[in-house]
Each structure stands twice: as structure tokens, then as C-alpha cells.
Amino acid sequence: MSLNEKTNLSWHFYKNYFVNANGSLMNLKKENLKSDATEKMFKKKNEEISIKAYDISYFKNYPNSFQLFCTYPGLLLGAGYGHEVSAKGELKLGFFFDYTTGLPIIPGSSVKGVLRSVFPDFKTVFDSNNNQTFKLKMEAIDKERIAWLMALVENIDKEKFLETYYEPKEINKITDNDIATYCKLTLEIFEGIKDITKTKATEKYYSIYERDIFHDAVIVEAGKNNCLLGDDYITPHHPQGLLKNPVPIPFLKVLPNVRFNFNIAAKNSLIVSSLTANKKHKLFQKILLTIGIGAKTNVGYGQFSIKDITTVNNTQQREILTEISAWKGNIPNKPNTFIKDVQAEIIEKKNNHQTIVKFILNDKEYKEICQTCPSTYEVGKLIAIKMSFNKKKEPTQISFDDKIFN
Numbered sequence: 001m002s003l004n005e006k007t008n009l010s011w012h013f014y015k016n017y018f019v020n021a022n023g024s025l026m027n028l029k030k031e032n033l034k035s036d037a038t039e040k041m042f043k044k045k046n047e048e049i050s051i052k053a054y055d056i057s058y059f060k061n062y063p064n065s066f067q068l069f070c071t072y073p074g075l076l077l078g079a080g081y082g083h084e085v086s087a088k089g090e091l092k093l094g095f096f097f098d099y100t101t102g103l104p105i106i107p108g109s110s111v112k113g114v115l116r117s118v119f120p121d122f123k124t125v126f127d128s129n130n131n132q133t134f135k136l137k138m139e140a141i142d143k144e145r146i147a148w149l150m151a152l153v154e155n156i157d158k159e160k161f162l163e164t165y166y167e168p169k170e171i172n173k174i175t176d177n178d179i180a181t182y183c184k185l186t187l188e189i190f191e192g193i194k195d196i197t198k199t200k201a202t203e204k205y206y207s208i209y210e211r212d213i214f215h216d217a218v219i220v221e222a223g224k225n226n227c228l229l230g231d232d233y234i235t236p237h238h239p240q241g242l243l244k245n246p247v248p249i250p251f252l253k254v255l256p257n258v259r260f261n262f263n264i265a266a267k268n269s270l271i272v273s274s275l276t277a278n279k280k281h282k283l284f285q286k287i288l289l290t291i292g293i294g295a296k297t298n299v300g301y302g303q304f305s306i307k308d309i310t311t312v313n314n315t316q317q318r319e320i321l322t323e324i325s326a327w328k329g330n331i332p333n334k335p336n337t338f339i340k341d342v343q344a345e346i347i348e349k350k351n352n353h354q355t356i357v358k359f360i361l362n363d364k365e366y367k368e369i370c371q372t373c374p375s376t377y378e379v380g381k382l383i384a385i386k387m388s389f390n391k392k393k394e395p396t397q398i399s400f401d402d403k404i405f406n
Contacts, residue, residue: 008102
């Protein structure tokens with residue numbers, strides 16, 4: 001069955017994807033899974049998923065929401081779900097789709113979990129008089145989290161709040177009262193608790209109408225050429241950095257510049273009185289812009305922007321990405337991730353369509369696999385590449401940048 005704009009992608013990816021042209025389930029014998037015919041079948045199916053425009057009219061702009069654009073290289077959701085049958089040419093990693101519409105969504109539970117991860121981790125201790133104290137589980141890290149949150153809340157009214165990096169408060173100036181306030185705020189936002197000392201449910205918890213509710217984030221605008229999805233590759237490398245027969249792993253991703261609507265029904269905080277529902281939205285936006293969401297955020301996936309950077313020229317795009325990366329790297333426990341254009345030379349073409357490039361960065365020569373490089377480009381051609389950097393400031397996720405030098 002071929003795809004059309006009404007096709008349920010969840011059904012297609014997990015069911016129809018493994019059906020032959022004649023309508024029967026593919027032969028799972030090893031010799032068939034590794035055949036060229038199987039690779040050709042999956043190549044066609046992968047192209048269908050990537051180039052199709054899908055009907056996203058199910059999802060409209062909701063109240064109590066904000067919108068963010070995916071940035072390069074895209075968004076990876078549901079990678080832990082099983083999908084592969086060890087066939088040649090198949091997309092190896094799973095993907096998360098809404099069951100009813102079949103469209104990619106970010107579950108509300110995932111949004112809530114990511115936001116919760118930057119709040120302090122603690123346990124509540126009561127004395128014989130039922131007085132509460134909050135004991136941080138990892139004091140140094142949790143104080144860093146509180147220091148950063150305090151800086152965000154204090155600067156939340158500034159004009160360019162979302163685009164600006166703010167230094168965390170000084171750790172040694174955080175008081176027990178600050179710790180108690182942000183632990184209570186954590187309970188209020190994520191557990192709906194208004195007074196943990198109470199035992200009666202109506203006194204201890206907010207009603208469902210008074211709590212912050214985290215709905216699924218949905219797509220409200222497609223990316224380039226009206227497409228939502230595309231394929232990409234992860235190339236595992238030898239621990240010593242040797243190019244010893246690396247095998248790229250193909251997977252499905254949400255494309256850059258797809259716009260998501262994050263629907264969070266926030267309420268005014270009673271713990272931090274200045275934190276209104278609108279300011280909570282700004283706080284949540286800032287957190288998502290900083291740490292991203294989904295799989296492989298440490299190498300650049302799952303990052304967002306408040307701007308569609310395809311509407312500006314290449315120089316401005318690089319300035320935006322560099323600016324965003326600069327303050328991302330200063331967030332507590334956040335690896336320094338950024339993207340940079342570099343001139344590279346194609347030095348080898350392999351039979352499995354892998355392209356090896358050579359480039360110099362910071363006076364050091366690298367030889368790496370370049371993803372998404374056109375197969376028609378021959379050895380010796382000079383191209384522009386994009387890359388991310390890991391915690392050790394080593395280049396990773398090398399990919400073609402739609403530009404050549406000769």
C-alpha cells in the first residue's frame with residue numbers, strides 16, 4: 001500500500017513497512033533479509049516516508065501554549081522502541097507516533113519529565129512536631145539547579161529573556177529558605193501538592209482544575225517542502241577513534257524547522273507569587289530551549305529555537321546557532337554542543353555509500369564519515385560540512401552542508 005497524506009504513519013512504520021508489494025508479510029529468513037531486493041524495497045519505503053506531506057490539520061493552535069522550531073539536525077523520539085528485523089536497508093531505531101492520528105508527537109509525560117529534571121531532587125523529612133525540612137539528595141548538583149532556576153525567575157521579565165544566558169546565583173548565597181521555596185515549587189508544579197504537612201487529600205493536594213497539566217506537544221507546521229520526517233545516520237566509532245569498518249545505523253527523525261505546539265495548562269504559583277501562569281510558560285520555554293528533549297541531545301538532536309532559521313541567510317544562521325550554543329554550554333551538567341561549518345575534502349568512497357572526508361580543525365587533522373553527502377561527488381571534491389561537538393570537544397555527527405568549493 002502506498003502512502004498518502006491521510007496514511008496513519010504509526011501503522012505504516014510498524015506494520016505496512018514490513019509488507020511486500022504483493023501485500024504479504026516479507027520473508028524473514030536470513031538469506032532474504034540480507035538480499036539486494038530487500039534493501040531496494042526498504043529504500044523505496046524510506047523515501048516514501050521522508051518525502052510525503054502529511055495532513056496535520058488534526059492539531060490546531062491551543063490556548064495555554066507556546067511554539068518552538070526544531071533545529072538542525074532534527075528531533076529523535078522513541079528510539080528505544082523495537083523496530084528492526086535485522087534486514088538490509090531498514091530503519092533500525094523505533095519512533096514514537098500518536099496512536100490515533102499516526103503523527104509524531106512529544107508525549108506530555110516526556111515534556112513534564114524533561115522540565116522536572118532541572119528542578120532539585122530531594123526528600124522531605126518531618127520531626128516529631130510535623131515540621132518539614134527538605135534534604136537535597138545530591139547537594140552540590142541540586143544547589144546548582146536551584147541557583148539556575150533562581151536566576152531565571154529573577155530575570156524572567158526582561159525583554160530578551162529567551163535568547164539570553166543568565167549566570168546562576170552564587171551557590172554560597174543560597175539559603176535554607178531558598179531551598180525550601182524551590183522544593184515546594186517542585187512539589188506544586190509536578191505533583192500538585194500545596195501543603196505536604198497535611199494528611200487529608202483535599203488539604204494536601206490541589207484539585208485537578210488548579211494543577212499544572214502537561215499535554216502532548218503536537219506539530220502545527222511542517223518543515224522544508226512541507227515535509228515532517230527524514231532519515232539520518234548514526235555512525236558508531238571505535239573507542240580509540242579508529243575508522244575500523246564503522247557501520248552507519250539509519251533511523252527516522254523529525255526534520256529541522258518543523259514547528260511544535262507545547263500545550264501546558266499552567267496555573268499561577270502560590271509558592272512563588274511572582275510566577276504567574278504566563279511566566280511559567282516563559283520558564284518552561286527557557287528550559288526546553290536550553291536542554292532540549294528526546295534522544296541524543298548531547299550530539300545536537302532534540303534542540304529548539306524560537307525562530308525559523310531557514311528564513312535568514314547562512315551567515316545569520318551560523319550567528320544564531322553560535323549564540324544559542326554559547327549559553328547552552330554554561331548550563332549546569334549540560335554538555336557543550338554547537339555546530340560549525342568547515343571545509344573538507346572527500347578522500348574515500350566506499351561501496352556501501354559511505355563518504356570519508358578529511359578536514360582540519362584547531363590545527364588538528366580529522367578523517368571522519370560524512371553523513372548525507374551526495375553519492376555523485378567524487379574523491380578530491382571540496383565540500384562544506386556541519387558538525388556537533390561532544391563533551392570532550394571532539395567533532396561528531398559530521399554531515400554535508402549543501403555547499404561545494406570546487
